[in-house]
Amino acid sequence: MPRRPIVKKEYTLGERVYLVEIAKGLRLTWKHFTFNVRASFRKGPHTVPTCWQYPEDRREIAPIFRGAHMLQLNDKGQELCVGCGMCARACPAKCITVKRGKPAEGEEDKYAGKTMCASFEVDMLRCIFCGNCEKACPKGALVLGQDYELAEYEPEKCIYDKERLLANFQRAKAEGRLKPPPKPIPVDAPPPKKKAAAGKAAKASASEKAAKGKAAAPKEAKKKDDKADKAKE
Amino acid sequence: MTKELETICITTGPTEVGEYVTLNIGPIHPAMHGTLRVITQTDGETVVSAKPEIGYLHRGVEKLGEHLTYAQFLPLTDRLNYCSAICNNVAYEMAVEKLLGIEVPPKAQLIRMIMMELARIADHQVCVGILGVDLGALTPFFYLIIQREEIYEIFEWHHGARLTNSMGAIGGVEADLPERFHEKWPRLRDTIRKANDETDKLLTHNRIWMDRTIGVNAFCGDDALDWGFSGPMLRACGVKRDLRKDEPYLMYDKVKFEVPVGKHGDVFDRYMVRMLEMEESIKIIDQAYALYKELPDDAPLMKKVPKIIKPPEGQIYHAIESPNGELGFFIRSDGTDKPYRIKIRPPCYMVYQAFEDLVKGEMISDLIACLSSLNVIAGELDR
């Protein structure tokens, strides 16, 4: 048998007779009860403050939420994805397959880059929504949107192809739920002076443009950063 | 009758058949938090032996880690202790940073601290709530879990996920504290305190609760150390040990907080230690937030790390105080972009192996109470 320390039970009289503490507890639950009953008779969708009635009454989703994927277009309606496959390589669950292709003749203006993705598949059954693909994308084309109702009746439908990913973006755009451009991360790196200045400039421009709701600025900043990194190396 | 019932359950390993009834609790059972399984021999309602069987949630995380890059392994750490994923994230990030030999900027450290303490509160809330549920008091669970939702909202606005956080990256954190946190925290602090207070009112002095918890599977401190206990479980046994104080990491040496210590290591002490720790966590967050405010807005959040992380050859072990205790990552690098060997030291693994010693001679109801108070998380236990 294991050793056990001897525990002395020292109860006060109030604790000993059960009823006092139970009465206190009853008072507490009664307070909650009356509060919530009163609240539930109020008009409106969200009456009891802690209870969301799901399909009608949804809680606010953070704009940076990591939900279903979408492939972004730029302001001119051009596809941003160049089919580089960085996302597929960064994915820990190996759920993305990308095929790189060249745009057909006469369709070059549909794409922002010189190349495009011929096919883009995300297997939502494998995806763990970690956001690594989003971080890896050099063009800011693949982002995780705010959709979280991803149940389907057939498993095949859970493999999102390019059309679906683009449709996700269109829908999000129509509903105004686009992901804000990523803020540049202030990085502590040598040499400090140059870098800090660049970071500040990038941040300033980013905040200006973010106010206008355009996605271009941070990409520039990112490019700058990338260039700087390359130069350093 | 005993013999007849015997044939229904599948027993693994040698079990004594005879005057005792084998009761197979789990892996599917309301109180077995996920997929734990305990094969008990009972004499009436008294537990004669209890042999935990684990491995029902074994996903081979350590093996997977050998085949993923350092950055790719980060999301998998969410799935260890899913009640406080951020602590796992930070533990792993800090282990890799130690391997790389870098120190993250102070602002990132403070953000990590704040987020980790929030995660600790969330974890303790779940643990205390579940303990209540398993002892028949469902109501406090809801009061606590509602506050956890609010904490999750802060997580969501900080890095975009509620449960599987994958917070930050190797080298720092990627986002500053969100607007939500600044708005929400002063109010949230009060509501968390209120919820804890209500739980306290409903449970702590209630004689039914006291009878159920005081003196139930009490445990000696030196036994606990021998079994490799850590965290709240060890502190409940009366050993004052907290990695935040003993081996300070991040900026824990710059904040003041108490380490609540129990006396007998019984369920009541574990419950009280967890309740008090939530209060201490609130204090830590307040102090860390004050320190955070002193830093300039554009202070760096990340240390520059190369895109493909290739640490030098070597091996390190780094442990932090997760809500359950010492959560350590042993990483050996062979100079490539993938870790050679990752070993996770989950805190509840060490605690759960002493389960038989903890519950021997107690009753079945105490077994359930004991299991809930240990806060064994199957994801962390089986990896």
Place this chain on the structure above:
Amino acid sequence: MADWQIDLIKVVFIWVWVLLIAVIMTWVERRASAMMQDRLGPNRAGPFGLLQPLADGIKLFTKEDIIPERARKILFILGPPLFAFPVFSAFAVVPFGDKIVIGGKEIILQVSDVSIGFLYVLALSAIAVFGMVIGGWASNSKYSILGGLRATAQLISYEVPMGLALLTIVLLYGTFSLREIVLQQQGTFLGFLPNWGFFKQPLGFLIFLVAAYAEANRVPFDLPECESELVTGYHTEYGSMRLGLYLFGEYVNLVTLAAITVSLYFGGWGLPYVDMSKYLGPVAYGIASFLVFTLKQAFFLFLFVWVRWTVPRFRYDQLMGLGWKALIPLGLINLFVTALLVQLTI
């Protein structure tokens, strides 16, 4: 109308009425517990979710009826009715109103005024235990049998304090008939208190209430079916309408216990200080007395729910300890003191 016709109407009425209250109780339980826990509860089926019990009933009826392969089949089938039948029948002796005069005929609002109403209630609640034990044993599952064993031990031990509390009432009023007891509780006590059993027997009431919670298997005494330990105890292996009978039987049991509490300790249908029969016509008086009774009953039903969602659960040995070491001695003392007082005052 012949007497047997009136009796039949009364039986059907009380049957439907008890069922209805029990059905509403399942709704109240869920909604009230939700409100206490900052939730909303089921509110989709019908206005305020009032049709939720109906939906549950349909669900339970249409589920597959599974009998485990190695179960004792006959006993397994016999278990739920054996539990539900006595708890339904116990309501027969409860006076749910005073009397109503229809067509010059005086009808007492009670299915039958048996002179041993008391013993009848006790006996039936003892029979109901067999339903649980048989169900638990026939399932051939360890959780079930543990639940059944706990049910036996718990109900047998709490029968004793309950009996002691009831004995004091018998001593006090000198009758076994529930109707007689209610009639004796009208008027005032010591000039300012209602002449209720509660004021004459506060300790007895407390013992009775605690024992009633134990009889009804409610938290903090829900050991036979405590979910976190024994999955769901004695009805672990049951499904479909058999499970429905068990669950429903528990609510009916609650209704009966609340009704008995009201008629023993809270003056039954009578209002304190006011004699309704003076102001109301004979029909209206009957209905009013019935309503008063129902209101009092509703309070106790709510109390059952309220306490359930506030306190944790006992452990098996602590439950036994409370029963044998606290309630029975208290009950004996109470009985002794009451006997002494009764003897002295007579």
Place this chain on the structure above:
Amino acid sequence: MSLKEKVESILQSDLVELSEFRGDICVEIPKRKVIEVLTRLKEAGFDYLSDLFGVDNLAYYEKAKKAKKKKGEDEPEEPKRQGPPPPRFEVIYLLLSLSTNERLQVRVRVPEDDLVLPSVTGLWRAANWPEREVFDMFGVRFKGHPNLRRLLMWDEFQDHPLRKDYPLEGKGEERHLNYDIV
């Protein structure tokens, strides 16, 4: 006295190798003296067994060999370990001193043809499951362990999954449950 000196003074001649990386000290001790050395360490203050686990060095040494071939003789100080091939497995004990909060990694090399180590469950009961796990994952047997069964994998499982030659996606093993209902 620094940790390094302290360890050296405790171990003396039993110290096979001492390496330091980012402040973590790892000492190698001979296999046949595991219990003796660990007992000494425990008495000297390293009284808390934090963890115990195995490492398979197969791929590591193969890679090192390849790298050596590639580099040729550009770096002459590289071939440290010569002679017979190094033992394939390692078992690492993570010790902690509760009084001074110093951590120490103790490593024992276990060759493939003699996969037996004495169990330290007598010193620390905490070693119970970790040793079972090492047995499960690497096949290292611990002599004197009270209950050396598989921990995470099922009992009928044949392989040792954390070995480097075990494929990531398994070999297609399935668990056949034997419900022996008679």
